[in-house]
Amino acid sequence: MRLLLRSAACGAFACALLQGAPDEASAQLADHQYTSAAVEAGSRLYVSECALCHGPQGDRVDGVDLRRGQFRAVQSDDDLRRIITVGVDDSRMPAFDFSAAELDAVVAYIRAGFDPEGVAVRIGDPARGAEVFNEAGDCSSCHRVNGVGPRTAPDLSDIGAIRTPASLQRSLLDPYTALLPINRPVMALTREGEMIRGRRLNEDTYSVQLIDSNGRLRSLVKEDLVDFEISRTPTHEPTSLSGDQVADVVGYLLSLRGIQ
Amino acid sequence: MKTTRLFLSAALLVGLALAPANVDAQVSYERILNAADDPGNWLTYNGTYSSQRYSQLAQITPANVDDLELKWMLPNQVFGAWQSNPIVVDGIMYVTQRPNDVMAVDVATGRVFWLYRHTNAPNALVCCGANNRGVAILEDKLFMGTLDAHLVAIDRINGQPLWKTEVGDVNLAYSITMAPLVVKDKVLVGVGGGEFGIRGYVAAYDADTGEEAWRFYTIPGPGEPGHDTWEGDDWEHGGAPVWITGSFDPDLNLTYWGVGNPGPDWNAEQRPGDNLYSDAVVALDADTGELVWHFQFTPNDGYDYDAVQVPVLADMQWEGEQRRLMLWANRNGYFYVLDRETGEFLSGEPYVRVNWSSGLDQNGRPIPTPQPEGMPTWPGNQGGTNWYPPSFSPRTGLFYFAAWEDYATIYRPEESEYQPGRAFLGGGFDVLTPAPGAPGVGIGRTNPINNWTDEVGHAAVIAMDPLTSQPRWKYEQFDVSDSGMLTTASDLLFTGGREGHFHALDARTGELLWRASLGGQIVMAPVTYLVDGQQYISVISGNSLVTFGLRD
Missing domain, CATH: 1.10.760.10 (Cytochrome c-like domain)
Structure with missing residues (x-):
């Protein structure tokens, strides 16, 4: 039984990796200065x-x-x-x-985070960025930072220590190509009729471990599922924030470096 | 106290009863020759000279495989991928662990009789982990190759070293990771170091003395045929290592070896020419080491497509004629059938996505289609498959191997200067990932969490029909797999994978019949043998050697 939506999209992978996805917003931001x-x-x-x-x-x-x-x-x-x-x-x-x-x-x-093919990233004010993160950007409705917020989306408390500025900017501007495969939203329907939505933590041939939309850790045996789908659509659209706001959010995210 | 004494006496009696059999039953060449008819033991790396990894044992069947239970485990104290293949001789298992330990293990209990430890020169250098894949046996001696490129003979009863011979120069980064192959009175072994600009060879040593009997260079020297496939002094450090155990056809007196990549690995332009005999199979006279024929899979390779797969020998009807065949799923993504008497190319078809070549011509030579700079190449650097031992079942007529599907890399060739004993790579590569900076797959697995997902590559056990070059069935896995295969006369196929699942599949249909989650990566093939008349199966998962048998 083949439950996975296996992406036949190796061609699409190539696109994601190779073109660096310069959509309009990123072009504005990037070439704004460099x-x-x-x-x-x-x-x-x-x-x-x-x-x-x-x-x-x-x-x-x-x-x-x-x-x-x-x-x-x-x-x-x-x-x-x-x-x-x-x-x-x-x-x-x-x-x-x-x-x-x-x-x-x-x-x-x-x-550009030392990526010769990357785009230059403007890094704004972390304090203003925190405001945008919590208000206009609505990031905090899914992401958790330093113990505050839901666990639905990845915890960002140390994101500034593990991602480059270019990668953070890309996640805001072009979530389609920036989303790491493990973070793709999943949907599972159990034999009992329970619909589980969430985000994978781990997966193997026979089982999947995830955080569901209620913030619970679930380990599902694929054999017990009547449907299991991995969406290629990220949970958020490319941001509609202004270039200045994006720069501020990137500045804020870079300041998040986990517990020292 | 009294009980203990009684128990000891009883054990002693049993031991005495068994001991004479052990001592008498030396492992003669004739015994290895007939290993297929001695399925209670596992006498060579690949089980038999034909390297089919097919056992005539049939106690464990599709009907009772559910009754498998754990018999014993032997964890090692050494961390890192455990790629060793145990051999089993008259109730004793000989297995190596990193970097160059040999253990003699009681197969009934998993307890260890002795441990021999070879201390390597501190400057021993290997590309891909301090691996050793096992020992060979002849009469009362075991033979092990070492990371510092020595061959050691060890007394199989008491674990004492008997002789030690230098096979290659450790200062030039020669190494041995493979299990040797005993043929008649000689021990055959090849050298690793394809990432360090060695000049590869297979050599044979007198089993009694360790004296070198012959040496076949996998890169021809000046004046030898094939030398003109290299320019200038490229041949002196052109790689072409031999790091996986070969096979032997006693009727033809030919021994077959898969040869590794040319060096530097990823810059083919730096070494113009076909670069013989890199990425080829060579058929050597077993007595003299003389080259009888060769077939090169990937001329002037720029992708690290070592042909270090096990040469699997099978006799089959080919287009109405009984022929001696060699079956080969190559790292370059093609599955080949060759005539092993002559080296004639009979067929070759891709079994995974291939874009470095658009096909093979009538002689089996690939039509190259190198990708533009920055574009992905399928299959990726680790190949469509690699060194993991396949299996051929004469009952099903199918050839089983682990393939990496949807896996590609982007190569960055650069000019490299050869410096003795240093890495000689010719650039680098990136695994193609669905998002910039996303994790990829590499050699081995060091994390219980798979956060790279199947989007960067995943495994399939492929049951290939050699007559059509079409898979009869596939068994897909979420992560990639470096596991070898074992088939039995009851049509079971045992295999593992990086996820640590140990599977029993129906060899005819690919149906999953049984599995155990052992947790640690399985990066070698299982072996099967008899313990007191009962069929056992051993497999290494992570840092543990795990043994199963039917419930008593």
């Missing part, structure tokens, strides 16, 4: 000028994780430009004599 050519140029400059100290993943300096947007003092892109240009007193960060275009390129690469 072009993808700048990101690419930045990747080369980073490797030759920055990687020696910051490391290939940007995490080799204590307290700094460039790829994930974690800095000691930097908030805005202008902060970044200033520190690269003048250096930091009493630290090992020297001043670099970059042209304006080179500066833009390096900042773009850092903001």
